[in-house]
Amino acid sequence: MPYVDGFIVAVPKGNLDAYKDLARIAGSVWKEYGALSYVECIGDDVPYGELTSFPRAVQATDDEVVVFSWITYPSREERDAINKKVMADPRLSMDNWTMPFDGKRMIYGGFQSFLEL
Numbered sequence: 001m002p003y004v005d006g007f008i009v010a011v012p013k014g015n016l017d018a019y020k021d022l023a024r025i026a027g028s029v030w031k032e033y034g035a036l037s038y039v040e041c042i043g044d045d046v047p048y049g050e051l052t053s054f055p056r057a058v059q060a061t062d063d064e065v066v067v068f069s070w071i072t073y074p075s076r077e078e079r080d081a082i083n084k085k086v087m088a089d090p091r092l093s094m095d096n097w098t099m100p101f102d103g104k105r106m107i108y109g110g111f112q113s114f115l116e117l
Helices: 015-031 074-090
Strands: 003-012 037-042 064-075 106-110
Touching: 003 015, 003 074, 015 037, 015 064, 015 074, 064 074, 074 106
Parallel strands: none
Antiparallel strands: 003 064, 003 106, 037 064
């Protein structure tokens, strides 16, 4: 079963097109280096919960949308090798991009799959 990296970010609505542009480039780079899939989703039904919620987790404001993303890999080992190549790729250098979201509020992590139906 695949290894999964998951991400949640709050993107200002005015930066959504820039985020999509960056995501398209990033996705193609990840896939080029061996990722099995690269998925980006814009929050459509993500209510602000009283205790917990996606918007609360990333401290989303009224002028931001929550983006939920994931990348799959054949294994943790391949994920580590792929990410090393991706991070060194000049196409994703922050010298070439203005970050379209506040990276300090990004939530991310790696997950080992245990069930797929």
